[in-house]
Amino acid sequence: MPDTHIVNNGSNNVALDGMHWPDGDLSRIPDWIYTSAEVLDRERERIFLGECWNFVALEAELPNIGSYKRSYIGDVPVIVTRTDEDVFKVFENRCAHRGVEFCRELHGQANEFICPYHHWTYNLSGELISVPFRRGDKGKGGMPKDFALGDYNPKHFRVARRNGVIFATYSKDTESLEDYLGPETMEQFDVVFSGRELKILGYYKNRLNGNWKLYHENLKDPYHATLLHVYLATFRLMVAGQKSAMICDHMGRHATAASAKDDAIEIGDDLVDEMKGAFRVGMDLNDGEFTRYVPEFDSPWTVTMSTIWPNLIVQRELNTLGIRHIVPRGPHALDMYWTMFGYVGDSEEMTRHRMKQGNLMGPSGYLGVDDNEAIKFLQDGFKNSIPSEGVVKLDPGNEGGTDTLISEASIRSLYRHYREVMNL
Numbered sequence: 001m002p003d004t005h006i007v008n009n010g011s012n013n014v015a016l017d018g019m020h021w022p023d024g025d026l027s028r029i030p031d032w033i034y035t036s037a038e039v040l041d042r043e044r045e046r047i048f049l050g051e052c053w054n055f056v057a058l059e060a061e062l063p064n065i066g067s068y069k070r071s072y073i074g075d076v077p078v079i080v081t082r083t084d085e086d087v088f089k090v091f092e093n094r095c096a097h098r099g100v101e102f103c104r105e106l107h108g109q110a111n112e113f114i115c116p117y118h119h120w121t122y123n124l125s126g127e128l129i130s131v132p133f134r135r136g137d138k139g140k141g142g143m144p145k146d147f148a149l150g151d152y153n154p155k156h157f158r159v160a161r162r163n164g165v166i167f168a169t170y171s172k173d174t175e176s177l178e179d180y181l182g183p184e185t186m187e188q189f190d191v192v193f194s195g196r197e198l199k200i201l202g203y204y205k206n207r208l209n210g211n212w213k214l215y216h217e218n219l220k221d222p223y224h225a226t227l228l229h230v231y232l233a234t235f236r237l238m239v240a241g242q243k244s245a246m247i248c249d250h251m252g253r254h255a256t257a258a259s260a261k262d263d264a265i266e267i268g269d270d271l272v273d274e275m276k277g278a279f280r281v282g283m284d285l286n287d288g289e290f291t292r293y294v295p296e297f298d299s300p301w302t303v304t305m306s307t308i309w310p311n312l313i314v315q316r317e318l319n320t321l322g323i324r325h326i327v328p329r330g331p332h333a334l335d336m337y338w339t340m341f342g343y344v345g346d347s348e349e350m351t352r353h354r355m356k357q358g359n360l361m362g363p364s365g366y367l368g369v370d371d372n373e374a375i376k377f378l379q380d381g382f383k384n385s386i387p388s389e390g391v392v393k394l395d396p397g398n399e400g401g402t403d404t405l406i407s408e409a410s411i412r413s414l415y416r417h418y419r420e421v422m423n424l
Ligand SMILES: [Fe+2]
Pocket: 218, 224, 225, 228, 229, 371
């Protein structure tokens, strides 16, 4: 029985050496990178806790001194706080005593965090400040005499911010956030996060039954856009033939799928034929607001979807804006935390427009729901079929950025980077 079969049955005990990724070939992706618990452990160590800047929160979610938010780096629970000194801190949400996630609320205002189990108490700066019955009771019990609170602080992460977005890294060696993003990704990032104050409009959360990397691949895969997404193609948010691009950083780990809606584009019979799964001739929307773009950005693109490695998607779909925060939940699932926002100073009409267009996205969004389902179909294939490999050969010879939808070049560049970091 080949090793990969054992891995697909969920064993933790198979050495990574037993999993062979064909040398030098980026056009084939072995199934086991999506199904192995051991691969996920290595991803936690080398990616999420490695030399990466992870998204943790938007500053708008921590509006005051004493604001906090529960968040995740990979699947590691953390707390983001705004301290008395107006500094943003990120530390592990794990009681030093017995490992309980001591902060239980999603977000709020606090002076301190009290672990529910034995009331060990932490301040907003992430320091252990009290332990009940530390000196025992009536001279009996209690902690050893040399017990020092300062030896039991939660693990801290370095913090970097850019225009209202908070990132954290566990590695002391991670480059600056700006160098990490690179100029190509930063240019797209700064269109949405220009420094204008954000106004949070709401949250969604859903579990997707697929490996977390599939979400990155989905947004680095422009090929599926006009084939899977009936809404996108039929109502001309994105059709083959319109101006579009995949913009990558030089490392190949981040990418922005960009397109420019063009209502004047002629959709000839040949294109209709290629898109026939998704393009419904003669269908129209009763409410054109869903696809109307109110110009507001200095950008040639009406849609940009940026995947910022390893856990952030920045979504600008017409006028609906949001971020998606990826949290792996074992090899076979991820939790997606969606935060939708506009800007302080938006008119009421603009806020309503953004919220209406927000129906395109989210767990059951007109577009989002297709991807959620496709990711489950992929994972089912990896889990249930005879172990094999996926094929990503479109647009041969290219890697990274491209100006055609019919390409898998940026999936290949992601896996070049991934294989290096993971040593696979
Ligand atoms: Fe999609």
